[in-house]
Amino acid sequence: MNVATSIGKVDYDGLIPNNVGLGEDVRVKRALEKWHPGYIDWWKDMGPEGFQESLVYLRTAVSVDPKGWAKFDYVKMPDYKWGILLAPQAEGRTIPFGAHAGEPAWQEVPGEYRAMLRRLIVIQGDTEPASVEQQRHLGKTAPSLYDLRNLFQVNVEEGRHLWAMVYLLQKYFGTDGREEAEALLQRRSGDADSPRMLGAFNEKTPDWLSFFMFTYFTDRDGKMQLEALAQSGFDPLSRTCRFMLTEEAHHMFVGETGVTRVIQRTCEAMKEAGITDPFDIARVRKLGVIDLPTIQKKANLHFSLTLDLFGNEISTNAANAFHAGLKGRYRENRLTDDHKLESSTYPVLRLIDGKIQNEDAPALSALNMRLRDDYVNDANVGVGRWNKVIESFGIPFQIKLPHVAFNRNIGEFSKVKADVDGKQMSEAEWQSHRSDFLPNDADKVFIESLMQPQYETGKFASWIAPPKVGIDNKPGEFEYVKIA
């Protein structure tokens, strides 16, 4: 094999599949082999509940070539090949932005930014096992084997993303990197004493509609963060994130098509029953499907929780990370400004004299706001596709993303209460209308009543339509999980 074809190849010989030459890097190899048993323990404790002996039709990365990087086969989850995969190094790559723009990209950690870089990696790393923990009970109520397989695919890949960040910590950060890698296995989503680092990753994912909303909205925050880190002047981080993004795309696919199929099934059932009013909730629910207003409430919840992940609109940390060349903007390489932002401004939605209005802020300080704006635009695309489905049935209803001031706990709007249109409300008004906007107890009880497992090959629960095509072009009758 010549060098050119071996670059993307993954070495599967050792315990840890990789394309980073781990075989020759004895120190890091040993460190990761020491970390491995703790990871497997974590997976068994906090990974999917049950199904660990089941054969799951999973894809495993076998190269980092965008074409044909994955291979599908039946695997028991604990035997999944969690590998360390970096996108190929781009020859002559330079730092794309910030104070060092144009200098050669760093192959080693720049000493002056060490702490900042470590923090960025740890925060990203912490979200990966967190979502596995949040989703661990869902297998028990899967609406089909197809969905069960998709859940587990997302889970093993989030596990691999944890490996990706742990590799960077072990390879580039010495003793404190090793301590951080350990701590990533110690924190637990929702734990009172030792929670995960970010709020949305300590919330529950109690049912499958939440799972689809989470993979649509919250994994999309993951995409935005990875896009920003893929621009990093620290080349190993950039290369890691570039490959992670290819996996992340599947997670959002699961979310978008999952919600589409729920909507589709609801609309079909309404049509069959001759129901034209989407707010005739009691009758719609009798059909064993989820009414559209409740789907909207779930979207309101997951969208607003996810917005908090972007942090404060005005942020010195974000400014510093950009200035240092560590974390860029969404698709920085396609932007045509000076990539330094020292004298430009950006409009930030703020609370000024009690009113929600735009105010120009220094662009460097407004990077969280900018990334959030890019996120909202990106999130709206799939919402448009959901609405096309509803429209095709002639049902007068549209899913709408709530205003960014709605239900916020971080940033400008955490100080106020606002409805889904951004109209401010008193605390008392909020309390009396809260359940119009967010799932209330009755909604939760209803959704829970639908969450009955459907493990028969080719069958789907009452509340969700089958997918248009199977995974790996498999037919509808394919046994995606052989339950043991």
Ligand SMILES: [Fe+2]
């Ligand atoms: Fe991830």
Ligand SMILES: [Fe+2]
């Ligand atoms: Fe993800």
